[in-house]
Amino acid sequence: MAGLRNVEFVMSQRGKPQVLFDGYLHTKNVERLTCVHWKCVKSTCSGRLTTVGTVIRNVTEHNHVPEDSQKVWFMSALRKRAREESTPMHTLYNDELSNLNNDGTGMKPPFPTMSSALFRHRQKTIPVLPQTRSEVDLQDSWTQTADGRPFLLFADGDDDKILAFGSLESLGALWSSEILYMNGTFTACPGLWNQVYIIHARLGATTYPLIFALLPDRQTDTYSRLLRLLKDEVQQRLNRPLAPSCIQTDFQNPTQPRSPSPTSSD
Numbered sequence: 001m002a003g004l005r006n007v008e009f010v011m012s013q014r015g016k017p018q019v020l021f022d023g024y025l026h027t028k029n030v031e032r033l034t035c036v037h038w039k040c041v042k043s044t045c046s047g048r049l050t051t052v053g054t055v056i057r058n059v060t061e062h063n064h065v066p067e068d069s070q071k072v073w074f075m076s077a078l079r080k081r082a083r084e085e086s087t088p089m090h091t092l093y094n095d096e097l098s099n100l101n102n103d104g105t106g107m108k109p110p111f112p113t114m115s116s117a118l119f120r121h122r123q124k125t126i127p128v129l130p131q132t133r134s135e136v137d138l139q140d141s142w143t144q145t146a147d148g149r150p151f152l153l154f155a156d157g158d159d160d161k162i163l164a165f166g167s168l169e170s171l172g173a174l175w176s177s178e179i180l181y182m183n184g185t186f187t188a189c190p191g192l193w194n195q196v197y198i199i200h201a202r203l204g205a206t207t208y209p210l211i212f213a214l215l216p217d218r219q220t221d222t223y224s225r226l227l228r229l230l231k232d233e234v235q236q237r238l239n240r241p242l243a244p245s246c247i248q249t250d251f252q253n254p255t256q257p258r259s260p261s262p263t264s265s266d
């Protein structure tokens with residue numbers, strides 16, 4: 001009996017909620033105080049239903065064959081995840097495809113036919129990617145950890161912008177450490193920057209990565225600027241000077257050897 005069925009919402013191509021019932025898609029028609037009336041998405045069909053809270057009532061007949069429900073769920077899940085996640089789109093597609101049973105995979109739209117629609121969904125919630133470093137302007141949640149604590153330490157410069165990330169606890173650990181270790185990684189670096197530069201410190205028997213910086217190049221001036229900004233940050237936030245006895249680096253530039261080289265901090 002229809003009165004006992006729970007409502008199943010899916011996301012439409014325009015990002016609106018629709019009710020899927022036995023393969024028939026319904027769009028919102030009239031919203032009342034106690035219930036919502038829905039009508040079939042096909043304008044030539046008089047199929048209707050009503051939802052009261054999470055329960056479906058008053059279902060009427062449709063004059064056409066139903067949709068493939070599995071396909072509707074597949075498309076809806078992709079639209080929803082495209083809006084809510086930053087996972088690469090092709091990975092999302094393959095992920096949802098792997099959730100289907102074997103006899104359903106052949107009926108799904110191939111990725112190229114729906115990728116542009118999915119990117120449009122993503123642009124609703126995720127800003128367009130900047131084309132230059134000077135366009136990068138991190139705000140709000142993009143400057144915080146997943147649990148909402150401040151994580152962006154500073155954004156310095158324009159075309160030569162340095163971004164540095166770390167928590168207050170990281171700065172405290174940095175300050176308390178006698179030796180700092182610094183090195184860069186290049187393969188995992190976002191396209192606009194040249195390297196991810198990571199500052200580690202030893203705490204007890206373990207060495208932890210504490211500060212993560214995006215650097216525009218591998219020049220000595222840039223490493224010096226990063227260190228100076230970091231010292232300013234420690235001084236401002238902790239009201240103490242950052243003065244390790246030794247900094248060990250492994251940086252690359254045209255005039256420096258690749259091998260690690262202990263360096264005085266002064």
Ligand SMILES: [Zn+2]
Nearest residue numbers: 040045047062
């Ligand atoms: Zn219908």
